[in-house]
Amino acid sequence: MDRAKxxxxxxxxxxxxxxxxxxxxxxxxxxxxxxxFPDRVSEATRLRVLEAVRELNYTPNEAARxxxxxxxxxxxVISPYLYSGAFFNGVxxxxxxxxxxxxxxxxxxxxxxxxxxxxRLVDLVYSRQLDGVVVLTGVDPVVEGRSLLxxxxxxxxxxxxxxxxxxxxxxxxxxxxxxxxxxxLFALGHRRFVYLSGAxxxxxxxxxxxxxxxxxxxxxxxxxxxxxxxxxxxxxSGAEAGRRYxxxxxxxxxxxxxxxxxxxxxxxxxxxxxxxxxxxLSVVGFDGIPFTRYYEPSLTTIVQPQAxxxxxxxxxxxxxxxxxxxxxxxxxxxxxxxxxxxxxxxAPPAAVHRQRQALLSS
Amino acid sequence: MDRAKxxxxxxxxxxxxxxxxxxxxxxxxxxxxxxxFPDRVSEATRLRVLEAVRELNYTPNEAARxxxxxxxxxxxVISPYLYSGAFFNGVxxxxxxxxxxxxxxxxxxxxxxxxxxxxRLVDLVYSRQLDGVVVLTGVDPVVEGRSLLxxxxxxxxxxxxxxxxxxxxxxxxxxxxxxxxxxxLFALGHRRFVYLSGAxxxxxxxxxxxxxxxxxxxxxxxxxxxxxxxxxxxxxSGAEAGRRYxxxxxxxxxxxxxxxxxxxxxxxxxxxxxxxxxxxLSVVGFDGIPFTRYYEPSLTTIVQPQAxxxxxxxxxxxxxxxxxxxxxxxxxxxxxxxxxxxxxxxAPPAAVHRQRQALLSS
DNA sequence: TTGTAAGCGTTATCAA
DNA sequence: TTGATAACGCTTACAA
Numbered sequence: 049m050d051r052a053k054x055x056x057x058x059x060x061x062x063x064x065x066x067x068x069x070x071x072x073x074x075x076x077x078x079x080x081x082x083x084x085f086p087d088r089v090s091e092a093t094r095l096r097v098l099e100a101v102r103e104l105n106y107t108p109n110e111a112a113r114x115x116x117x118x119x120x121x122x123x124x125v126i127s128p129y130l131y132s133g134a135f136f137n138g139v140x141x142x143x144x145x146x147x148x149x150x151x152x153x154x155x156x157x158x159x160x161x162x163x164x165x166x167x168r169l170v171d172l173v174y175s176r177q178l179d180g181v182v183v184l185t186g187v188d189p190v191v192e193g194r195s196l197l198x199x200x201x202x203x204x205x206x207x208x209x210x211x212x213x214x215x216x217x218x219x220x221x222x223x224x225x226x227x228x229x230x231x232x233l234f235a236l237g238h239r240r241f242v243y244l245s246g247a248x249x250x251x252x253x254x255x256x257x258x259x260x261x262x263x264x265x266x267x268x269x270x271x272x273x274x275x276x277x278x279x280x281x282x283x284x285s286g287a288e289a290g291r292r293y294x295x296x297x298x299x300x301x302x303x304x305x306x307x308x309x310x311x312x313x314x315x316x317x318x319x320x321x322x323x324x325x326x327x328x329l330s331v332v333g334f335d336g337i338p339f340t341r342y343y344e345p346s347l348t349t350i351v352q353p354q355a356x357x358x359x360x361x362x363x364x365x366x367x368x369x370x371x372x373x374x375x376x377x378x379x380x381x382x383x384x385x386x387x388x389x390x391x392x393x394x395a396p397p398a399a400v401h402r403q404r405q406a407l408l409s410s
Numbered sequence: 411m412d413r414a415k416x417x418x419x420x421x422x423x424x425x426x427x428x429x430x431x432x433x434x435x436x437x438x439x440x441x442x443x444x445x446x447f448p449d450r451v452s453e454a455t456r457l458r459v460l461e462a463v464r465e466l467n468y469t470p471n472e473a474a475r476x477x478x479x480x481x482x483x484x485x486x487v488i489s490p491y492l493y494s495g496a497f498f499n500g501v502x503x504x505x506x507x508x509x510x511x512x513x514x515x516x517x518x519x520x521x522x523x524x525x526x527x528x529x530r531l532v533d534l535v536y537s538r539q540l541d542g543v544v545v546l547t548g549v550d551p552v553v554e555g556r557s558l559l560x561x562x563x564x565x566x567x568x569x570x571x572x573x574x575x576x577x578x579x580x581x582x583x584x585x586x587x588x589x590x591x592x593x594x595l596f597a598l599g600h601r602r603f604v605y606l607s608g609a610x611x612x613x614x615x616x617x618x619x620x621x622x623x624x625x626x627x628x629x630x631x632x633x634x635x636x637x638x639x640x641x642x643x644x645x646x647s648g649a650e651a652g653r654r655y656x657x658x659x660x661x662x663x664x665x666x667x668x669x670x671x672x673x674x675x676x677x678x679x680x681x682x683x684x685x686x687x688x689x690x691l692s693v694v695g696f697d698g699i700p701f702t703r704y705y706e707p708s709l710t711t712i713v714q715p716q717a718x719x720x721x722x723x724x725x726x727x728x729x730x731x732x733x734x735x736x737x738x739x740x741x742x743x744x745x746x747x748x749x750x751x752x753x754x755x756x757a758p759p760a761a762v763h764r765q766r767q768a769l770l771s772s
Numbered sequence: 773t774t775g776t777a778a779g780c781g782t783t784a785t786c787a788a
Numbered sequence: 789t790t791g792a793t794a795a796c797g798c799t800t801a802c803a804a
Contacts, residue, residue: 062536064782065781065782065783066781074791075792076781076782076791077791077792078789078790078791080782080783080784089790105536107533107536107538108782109780109781109782110538110539110782111482111539111780112477112780112781112796113781113783114473114476114796115471115473115797116783116784116795116796117782117784118796137499144520148526148530149524149526151530153517153530153534154517154518155516155517157515164510164511165510168515172472172515174467175470176424176471176472283700283701283704287704312701312704313704316703316705316706319706338645339645339674341678342674342675342678343678343705343706344681344705344706426796427797427799428797436775437774438775438798438799439774439775439776439777440773440775442798443799443800446799450773451773455773470798472798473796473797473798474780474798475798477779477780477781477782477798478780478797478798479798480780773804774804775804776801776802776803776804777802777803778800778801779800780797782795782796783796784793784794785793786791786792787790787791787792787793788791788792
């Protein structure tokens with residue numbers, strides 16, 4: 049056994065299964081079995097094999113195994129932007145925990161930026177290098193006519209359904225959450241609103257905006273009482289929306305945001321202009337990222353179950369991988385909850401509001 | 411060619427190189443060449459091959475290629491915590507941009523949590539599934555006596571050197587940055603300090619703390635003028651340090667933090683207790699994460715070149731992969747810069763400070 | 773310029 | 789319980 053070790057070292061190559069087999073005095077088949085199915089091998093053999101494995105510092109070559117078995121134990125997660133956004137970090141952490149405990153490794157890719165990046169991801173999928181795909185927020189990169197959805201690979205979606213209804217999706221009750229945002233402000237006396245939107249066309253954007261409008265109508269408000277400002281979920285787009293808000297002739301006092309980051313960017317801008325939150329206006333965020341607890345004021349927001357979104361998505365995917373034919377639950381519903389912080393308060397009396405507005409404009 | 415396509419579809423399997431070869435009427439070797447070295451085949455052949463590739467929707471099987479070539483075009487990035495911390499997100503984005511443009515795919519793993527996760531990463535490295543490794547903040551998982559450093563794989567480190575000096579490292583001037591943090595406060599008149607630390611034993615922690623103490627000594631202060639509060643870089647550990655700060659009998663007015671998140675957590679806690687920043691105390695962060703611009707007050711901080719740290723690390727690694735024997739630059743130095751925000755200001759006059767302190771304690 | 777064929781390191785079938 | 793052996797799909801000498 050020692051001689052085998054010296055040979056390897058002198059040749060400067062890693063041990064392979066045949067080295068272990070030689071060292072243990074068995075065949076490669078037996079080594080493979082001893083590792084994969086310890087109980088299908090005699091006690092004595094198993095011990096000798098394991099000893100040789102340890103001695104030679106043997107780790108099976110994954111490429112060879114993947115080629116042979118046709119599975120890689122790798123999962124691709126497609127995120128809208130790479131590592132931006134504390135919210136997706138939370139979801140991805142949930143995914144990773146679940147996937148890792150099942151023995152899977154996760155690759156996170158984004159399709160923002162140059163088309164090259166998207167092409168690589170699509171190639172990765174089509175080259176059978178992946179056992180499954182998780183899609184966040186419904187992104188479906190189509191490169192040269194190839195879509196992930198045609199790749200015959202297990203796939204689940206989180207935060208948005210896919211265009212192909214058979215793809216399982218883990219969703220929260222976006223519409224109801226948006227209504228909760230609105231109701232909270234309405235109950236505080238706010239009667240005119242800004243809806244600070246997410247990216248156009250996004251599933252959650254469409255559903256949440258609908259929720260806000262429905263709730264506004266149900267509360268007896270008209271179309272003009274909810275002003276939609278376009279945002280992109282980011283800090284900067286929230287700050288930019290704040291600037292547009294400041295230019296409004298008669299400013300609403302209830303601000304419903306599609307993300308926490310936008311809420312924070314928005315508050316920053318209007319604070320610098322001299323407005324005070326929640327004295328002059330109230331802001332509700334969406335997501336429940338860790339920063340919301342530490343912002344000044346702390347943010348009233350919808351807390352999404354980030355880890356659970358990831359974990360349930362991982363579960364659904366693993367189910368699909370283990371039995372690709374079993375019909376999976378097409379929709380998994382989770383719920384967001386309103387957490388009240390310091391960024392919302394009673395609407396200022398109309399007279400006071402008008403007066404302050406006049407003061408600030410001057 | 412159409413027949414080949416129908417056969418594949420009926421068999422429900424992906425096209426392989428031999429299918430393309432048959433369809434194009436050439437050998438598999440020619441297909442391989444047409445794809446990898448287009449100029450080593452004739453124009454006509456190339457066109458026929460590419461047409462067959464398109465027709466059959468062929469993507470080379472990466473596992474087979476990896477097995478044959480002994481390279482996977484995958485890079486492992488080991489991060490201290492998975493997807494926490496806006497700072498590492500910035501570094502990882504820099505890495506990804508550079509690696510992706512060189513045709514590499516990135517896997518991000520963390521070694522926090524159960525030992526199982528670390529074992530998987532180490533196995534991944536030893537199973538030759540990776541072409542290189544990037545280590546953030548010097549983490550070196552050792553599982554069952556195997557260290558990454560013994561794996562004979564190209565490896566570079568970012569934000570910290572490794573114990574093995576031959577490993578290239580991309581570093582910033584931590585000591586000088588810490589001195590800048592201190593000098594800024596000292597110039598504003600602060601004479602007693604809190605140093606809110608990072609994780610014990612961390613390279614950057616050791617170096618930065620040394621910088622602060624050196625600068626304090628150079629400024630004529632004594633040991634007792636810098637109080638070290640232990641932190642862990644996180645929002646929560648900053649908030650916790652704030653609580654300990656509030657219990658100090660005589661509270662320093664200059665707060666030097668080892669991360670932005672701690673600075674924010676700290677400010678939140680002391681603000682809630684009635685202190686005002688920067689009127690009563692000044693706080694300097696470290697990292698320059700996006701939130702620092704949107705916090706209220708905006709944070710004075712050391713801006714680390716996050717994307718550049720990642721990009722230079724990726725470059726160094728790619729160099730090492732392409733020529734493992736070339737002696738790489740062992741140290742790559744980048745610089746952080748002080749960005750002044752609203753969280754620092756003139757130290758309050760001693761009398762005022764004492765008076766306010768007495769008021770608050772009551 | 774093209775084709776033949778060996779071999780990368782596994783696992784799984786089949787026979788002993 | 790074990791061993792011999794045939795794939796898995798690709799790349800690359802080497803030969804033609």
